[in-house]
Amino acid sequence: MDNPFPQDPLTSSWWPYIIGLVVAVVTCIRSYMGGQDCPTAERIDGKRVIITGSSSGMGYQTALQLASRGGEIMLACRDMTGANTAAKRITRKVKDAKIIVKxxxxxxxxxxHQFVETLDWxxxxxxxxxxxIAFCPFEKTEEGFEQHFVxxxxxxxxLTHLLLPKLEAAPNARVINVSSQAHMAGDINLSDLNRETNYTAREAFGQSKLALVLMAREMAKRMKGSTVTVNALNPGLVRSTRHMRRSPLSSSIIIKFAVYPWMWLLMKNPAQGAQTSIYLSVAPELSDxxxxxxxxxxxxxxxxxxQDENLAADLYEKSCQLVNIKPLPKSKSE
Incomplete structure (x- = not known):
């Protein structure tokens, strides 16, 4: 006799539970790897913000979020076509957004120098x-600097030093250096900052990101008591940025096919990578x-x-020589 209550194939199989478990695990991993969202909804109405490299990726997402919080945003970019496109996208998404492209x-x-001299703020x-930039082969600019370093x-x-008069004219200005976890593996060779000996793109990138952290440390010491703060940050591992175009992970279709699902799972998207930049820009508790x-x-x-204070000071002095500017005086407390 036929069973009057036939079993549902789905309920008689483990597959729905396995699929549900996999989805739950993937969701948890993505949530964890996405990192911390900016914990404050603080607005910056009327504040003027300059963001370099803001036509795409994290820079664009930072500009979008700060524009939505009332900031007047300047997209400071080399690629004017991309910057103008980004400006249009922001103005479509944010009502009454104030966006300038330079x-x-x-x-x-x-x-x-030309950027600062023509800045009317x-x-x-x-x-x-x-x-x-990242993963670039060795190449010097016309002024003699290795590409990653400069x-x-x-x-x-x-740029920061040339803008100091305008930063000091603000009530509480903030300088934010976007460094990288790669600074952990970086080192500084003051006698070969162009890394002309045994050059690798990875080491050149790590050095440049370490230098940004040392810059924040030393400038903060020299500007102690001023209205300008200088901090550095690690955005985390971020996918879908222009850095990835020259990455070994993008070297072939086969590698992309094998690696990109893991990148999606384990890396932040640009909006997630921008959260710490946004936090350092708006958080009132970070004013000093x-x-x-x-x-x-x-x-x-x-x-x-x-954290090497001597290295930070030496790099600072060397950098001033390279760009031909007068160093800020050392803190009197030293």
Whole structure:
């Protein structure tokens, strides 16, 4: 006799439970790897913000979020086509967004001087040194600097110093250096900052990101008591950025096919990577916090090398020589 209550194939199988478990595990991993969201909804109405490298990736997401919080945002970019496209996207998404596009090439000291000389803002409230390159072969600029060193660090070093009068004109200005976890493996060779001996792109990138942390540390000391704070951050491992175009992980279709699912699972998207930049820009409790290093919206310790005060001072003095500016005076407490 036929069974009057036939079993549902789904309920008689383990597969629905296995699939449900896999989905739950993947969701938990993605949530954990996504990191901490900016914990404050603080607005920055009327504040003027300059973000380098903001036509795409984390820079774009930072600009979008700060525009939605009332900031007047300047997209400081080398790629004007991309920057104008980004500006249009932001104005479509954020009602009454105030977006300005201005050209700057961080690999050219001349371009940086021109950017500052033609900047008509009387004050700058927030400067986010976000632009960067990675995985580039060895190449020097016309001014004699290795690409990673000048684009990621030295150009931002000069830009920050040239903007100091406008930063100091703001009530409580913030300088934010977007470094990287790669600074942990970085080292500084003051006699070979271009890394012309045994060059590798990975080491050049690590050095440039370490230099940004040391810059924040030393400038904070020298500007103690001023209205300007200088901090650095690690955005985490972020996918879908222009860095990935030259990555070994993008070297072939086969590698992409094998690796990209894991990248999706284990890396942040650009909006998640931007959260610590946003936090350092808006958090009222950080108004007098300076010289620190942040990750996932929390102050943490950088590498031991990044805490070397003598190295920070020596790199600072050397950098001033390279860009031909007068060093800020040392703190009287030293």
């Amino acid at each position: 050209k700057i090439d961080l690999s050219s000291l001349h371009s940086i 009387e004050s700058v409230d927030i400067l986010i040194n976000n632009a960067g 684009s990621n660090y030295l150009g931002h070093f000069l 916090v300076t010289g620190r290093y942040f990750s996932d919206c929390q102050a943490v310790d950088p590498s031991q090398c990044a």
